[in-house]
Amino acid sequence: MKKNHPETDAIRIQLERSDFMEHSAPVYLSSSFVFEDAEDMRASFAEEKDRILYSRYSNPNTSEWIEKVARMEGAEAGFAFASGMAAVYSTLAALLDSGDHILASRSVFGSTHTLLTQIFPKWNIDHSYFRFDRLEEAEALIRPNTRILYAESPTNPGVDILDLEALGKLAKKHGLLLVIDNCFATPYLQQPIRFGADLVIHSGTKLMDGQGRVLAGITVGSHDLIDRVYRFARITGPALSPFHAWLLSKSMETLPVRVDRHCDNALKVAEFLSAHPKVNWVKYPFLKSHPQYDLARKQMKAGGCVVAFEVAGGVEGGRTFFDHIRLLSLSANLGDTRSIVTHPASTTHSKLSAEERAESGITDGMVRISVGLEHPEDICADLGQALDHVGG
Structure with a gap:
């Protein structure tokens, strides 16, 4: 079957319809979902069934927005967050342990800088910075405990461009996870996974919403990595609201x-x-x-x-x-x-x-x-x- 263009996927992906068969997806403003019987409830919580249980875990509206972004980025799966910084924090926290090290571009958003310099050190997670225009110096900063290579491109606020393909090769060479903040470009203009990124993060607050209405974030990537992010977020609770997910899914159409x-x-x-x-x-x-x-x-x-x-x-x-x-x-x-x-x-x-x-x-x-x-x-x-x- 012919693969659709991203413009088409952004409009035509619709995961849920009610018995009314509405043309536009409804808003699923429900915190929880019911079970048919005791066995259905047990099997669902045992993850023997793939179904929606609770909107902190997933919701039809968040699932639809995630599917649109993942399809446009060339990713397998994703998780939607209540803000862009919730996505940055939860993604990194889910993948790092005490004693780990992050190698990041010096040109990152101010709150991401604070996360790296003030929050993660509380849990013995260290970082090093490399200049966006000196990738040849980045390799020397990699340590035995380095786990993640992190960057934005274009950068905030200087709109500098990092070589995503070179970052992908460096990460692969040293067995690092390459995480790219793709917020300024959106998946319409740039797909970092094509160049070797493992995970891509967005603030949906920006161009994806495009009208200054909502706060949202999303991380997309492989099933295995997103499962680790999902299980961290499922417990810590930074999930996106169904109504904001519905707004974002509609915004993706334009x-x-x-x-x-x-x-x-x-x-x-x-x-x-x-x-x-x-x-x-x-x-x-x-x-x-x-x-x-x-x-x-x-x-x-x-x-x-x-x-x-x-x-x-x-x-x-x-x-x-x-x-x-x-x-x-x-x-x-x-x-x-x-x-x-x-x-x-x-x-x-x-x-x-x-x-x-x-x-x-x-x-x-x-x-x-x-x-x-x-x-x-x-x-x-x-x-x-x-x-x-x-x-x-």
């Missing part, structure tokens, strides 16, 4: 067309900013001036919705810029229909020291813009009038 528009707008915004005299530099994966432009073209279908740039005038220039934004939103989210401008040094990565931010390429004047679905001329006009107020 993910390809939305992301196409996000990417088209983002490239136009990046080109506009590149020509503005009050901007020191611009980075966008599909902008030809991006240092990893060729690599981005190899790994990604398009460049995503995030553009990073530096306002002239340092901290004061950045403050002036943000204070004169009128149309766009000042927020710390991304992947929304509404364009959002963020100052990473004082928000998403404020818990990092100045030295740590510098090592990650985050300058005081860096701005992260999540380009939305407004008309690109209107987005550029607002950015332009705010930049015109910057001195220098």
Whole structure:
């Protein structure tokens, strides 16, 4: 049978229908599910039957969303979480033991950095960082107790690109699990499993929802690895709500067309900013001036919705810029229909020291813009009038 394109799978996968045979999947707002008799109940809890027992374990709505994401990523299975960070924490915690070591890219989300530097050390789980642009140095940091190789690509907030194929080969060579945060790309633009990743993590809060409505996370990969994640999450309880899963499953139906528009707008915004005299530099994966432009073209279908740039005038220039934004939103989210401008040094990565931010390429004047679905001329006009107020 011919394999469907991901755009089709995102629309046509539907796991459950009631006796009413509804065209759109209903919301299964039930915490528990009933059994036919005592034997059915016993066999179900003994896992002799593959059925839904309790919504902390699974639910028809979460199962449908998981199946869509797994199919698009080329994965076998997955588990849905109440937030992106719940997915990051639970995935790593499920796979690590006391005394283990994680090798991670230095360019990770601020909360992931805090997890690695403050939370996991409580349980004697150590980490080392490598620079995203110095993969040749990463191998020297691998220890006998290293278990996981972890990275984001594109990175947050600098939209730098890591070589996923090189990471896959390094992980395979040393028997490590390669875990990739694919949030900025979505499974529509990039499938890390094709390049050797074992597990892929997403914050569904971002482009997958796309409208700033829900918190969600998901991890997909092989049946064996997801079973370990599932059994950890089943006990610790970070499961996604059925209603949010239903919203996300519906949002997946429009993910390809939305992301196409996000990417088209983002490239136009990046080109506009590149020509503005009050901007020191611009980075966008599909902008030809991006240092990893060729690599981005190899790994990604398009460049995503995030553009990073530096306002002239340092901290004061950045403050002036943000204070004169009128149309766009000042927020710390991304992947929304509404364009959002963020100052990473004082928000998403404020818990990092100045030295740590510098090592990650985050300058005081860096701005992260999540380009939305407004008309690109209107987005550029607002950015332009705010930049015109910057001195220098």
